[in-house]
Amino acid sequence: MIAVGNREQIFLKQSLEKSKDLAHRQKMNHALKQSDDAFEKGKGQFSDLELARDWANAIKRDAIMQLDTYLCEFERKFTSRGGKVIWAQTADQAVEAVKAICSRHRAKTVVKSKSMVSEEIRLNQALKDGGVEVVETDLGEYIQQLADEAPYHIVAPSLHKSKEEVAQLFVDKLGTEPELRPDQLTQVARKVLRKKFREAEVGITGVNFLLADIGGMVLTENEGNGRLTTGFPKVHIALTGIEKILPSVHQLSLFLPLLATHASGQHITVYNAILTGPRKADEADGPEEMYIILLDNGRTNILADPTARESLYCIRCGACLNVCPVYKNIGGHTYDTTYSGPIGSVITPHLNGLKDNKHLSYASSLCGSCTEVCPVRIPLHNLLLYNRQQSVAAGYNSGMEKVMFLTWKKMMLNRKLMNAGSGDVKNWVFKVFVSKIWGKDRELPMFPKKNFSQQWKARRQQK
Amino acid sequence: MDTIRDKILTDIRLALKDGVEHTTAKPTDSSLLFKNREGGLVEGFVREFLAIDGNVIRCDDFQQLAEKLTELIKCNNWKNVVAKSAILKKCGEQTQLESISTVVDDENLGRVEVGITDCECLVARTGTIVMSTAQQAGRTFPIYIPKHIVIAHEKQLVYDLGEAIAVMEQRYHPDYPSGWYLVSGPSRTGDIEKTLVLGVHGPVEVYVFILK
Numbered sequence A: 001m002i003a004v005g006n007r008e009q010i011f012l013k014q015s016l017e018k019s020k021d022l023a024h025r026q027k028m029n030h031a032l033k034q035s036d037d038a039f040e041k042g043k044g045q046f047s048d049l050e051l052a053r054d055w056a057n058a059i060k061r062d063a064i065m066q067l068d069t070y071l072c073e074f075e076r077k078f079t080s081r082g083g084k085v086i087w088a089q090t091a092d093q094a095v096e097a098v099k100a101i102c103s104r105h106r107a108k109t110v111v112k113s114k115s116m117v118s119e120e121i122r123l124n125q126a127l128k129d130g131g132v133e134v135v136e137t138d139l140g141e142y143i144q145q146l147a148d149e150a151p152y153h154i155v156a157p158s159l160h161k162s163k164e165e166v167a168q169l170f171v172d173k174l175g176t177e178p179e180l181r182p183d184q185l186t187q188v189a190r191k192v193l194r195k196k197f198r199e200a201e202v203g204i205t206g207v208n209f210l211l212a213d214i215g216g217m218v219l220t221e222n223e224g225n226g227r228l229t230t231g232f233p234k235v236h237i238a239l240t241g242i243e244k245i246l247p248s249v250h251q252l253s254l255f256l257p258l259l260a261t262h263a264s265g266q267h268i269t270v271y272n273a274i275l276t277g278p279r280k281a282d283e284a285d286g287p288e289e290m291y292i293i294l295l296d297n298g299r300t301n302i303l304a305d306p307t308a309r310e311s312l313y314c315i316r317c318g319a320c321l322n323v324c325p326v327y328k329n330i331g332g333h334t335y336d337t338t339y340s341g342p343i344g345s346v347i348t349p350h351l352n353g354l355k356d357n358k359h360l361s362y363a364s365s366l367c368g369s370c371t372e373v374c375p376v377r378i379p380l381h382n383l384l385l386y387n388r389q390q391s392v393a394a395g396y397n398s399g400m401e402k403v404m405f406l407t408w409k410k411m412m413l414n415r416k417l418m419n420a421g422s423g424d425v426k427n428w429v430f431k432v433f434v435s436k437i438w439g440k441d442r443e444l445p446m447f448p449k450k451n452f453s454q455q456w457k458a459r460r461q462q463k
Numbered sequence B: 001m002d003t004i005r006d007k008i009l010t011d012i013r014l015a016l017k018d019g020v021e022h023t024t025a026k027p028t029d030s031s032l033l034f035k036n037r038e039g040g041l042v043e044g045f046v047r048e049f050l051a052i053d054g055n056v057i058r059c060d061d062f063q064q065l066a067e068k069l070t071e072l073i074k075c076n077n078w079k080n081v082v083a084k085s086a087i088l089k090k091c092g093e094q095t096q097l098e099s100i101s102t103v104v105d106d107e108n109l110g111r112v113e114v115g116i117t118d119c120e121c122l123v124a125r126t127g128t129i130v131m132s133t134a135q136q137a138g139r140t141f142p143i144y145i146p147k148h149i150v151i152a153h154e155k156q157l158v159y160d161l162g163e164a165i166a167v168m169e170q171r172y173h174p175d176y177p178s179g180w181y182l183v184s185g186p187s188r189t190g191d192i193e194k195t196l197v198l199g200v201h202g203p204v205e206v207y208v209f210i211l212k
């Protein structure tokens, strides 16, 4: 869709389009239901999940309130074992640092394991422009790269694609046989990527936790691509926001199970690597150089606001996305932000400017599900309200916008309400409230005379 | 002239001038937060490891280990088996262990079907194998091989992650290995429509032999 108008208008248009897209709804329902079921099972490992969340909150609070101290401790210990720390205030500085390392090593191929920070700084494009082949190796990221799309979810990048769509994508891009099953598709990716791990001069990863007391980092994953990315290439570069710090390696005994349960419903993720530096003289193999890039890019703005500060506790588990009715309805791309869902709506206005992103704090039903699930107890829906107050105080919101958003919200989020009126009533509501932003250049979406649940029932009866 | 580092640290310190709350109670023993299951460490590990699609084989002594290992290799018709394991070496010295090669060069790494390694310890609560780059298997071997066999002694079992981390700290502080690896079952993904697939980039099968 061609982007006309400002970010808010585009957001509203795309939300409405997505919410009418029944195939999208079915795929999202399926995927998020699976996440939900897994989470319910994974939770069973805790004897007291509420207390675990309290502790996690207290530990992250301590980490963030003494961020400078812990970062310096991390740096001192990490560099003492030969690792190098690069500080970056902006996305550009981080990108330049990566480019400089790649060119020093004459890198032709870079393998990457999942990193949201690399999305944030738009690293892939910059490397490609410099003539470096960038290969995503997490299966979901690999799929998204083949499709030339941004991740749809911070933990499950290709959540919105059916297996048929992935199979077709492999036919189109890799010339595979049609209609391969998920296990066959996985084998195709495994074969292609095995070569890449061994060819690449540089491996780039994200970071799940930085550890102050031992001067290390943690990489959490299920597939093994992170291990290979940090095993074969001569150089390992890890990208992280400054907020990812934990004071002590011992706290992983809480944080690894907590992250696994909230991200994927597991007791623990299959692979957790604690990396403390480049290969040591007496070790069999491993990278000769290891860099950790510590990125600010607006995070100190969040830190300076005592209310918003708590959003820096985030461990990027994705649970708040999974439970969010807005995310489910409009999908990951509609946000047009690196971090989607509730946490994205909370931090993006602080990272990228309130004016262009104020609408995100209205993109919420304030149902509170996100706050209820967050493993580190970030009061997400309160922070969304807080952002609203801030944008009103800054004079960014007209009364009309608020009315429109109210209507949008009601339409989006309340199936009962959506089902209540006849199609004509809904079309009327849309015309009145939405035509202004929808634009004259196109038809308004028309609601069918039968609503979704009626159609569904009718179809089932036919069978 | 300020470096970028100094600028960021200054920004952090300025940002933290207001409203800093310090936590009084710092939690310590996280094992309290998890359900305590019945039974011993070995039983606990077996239960959890099977639940995450791993395999466990228990042996009374080196003799049994040699027999069961040989049988496993024969049954599966595995041809290219490479061991980087101190325990197995010892076992081979005392028993009739079928000859298993112990070296593999870079070029032939891709042909290895099965790799055998030691571990630092095993974690019962989560079914986790702890390995590190201080051991001879190193970084790439245990993750590149399609099938992974781990040989461990019963006395290497600990209850939870906290204890495993303490073991590593006692063993290596302050000269830590560059990589510590927690491995809980075979490689897996749910990236295509949440369908579980085993063996994405890492081993598709993981066996743990536990010696009495």
Ligand code: SF4
Binding pocket: A262, A313, A314, A315, A316, A317, A318, A319, A320, A321, A343, A370, A373, A374, A375, A376, A377, A378, A380
């Ligand atoms: S805000 Fe909380 S629930 Fe959302 S991704 Fe971060 S840690 Fe997870």
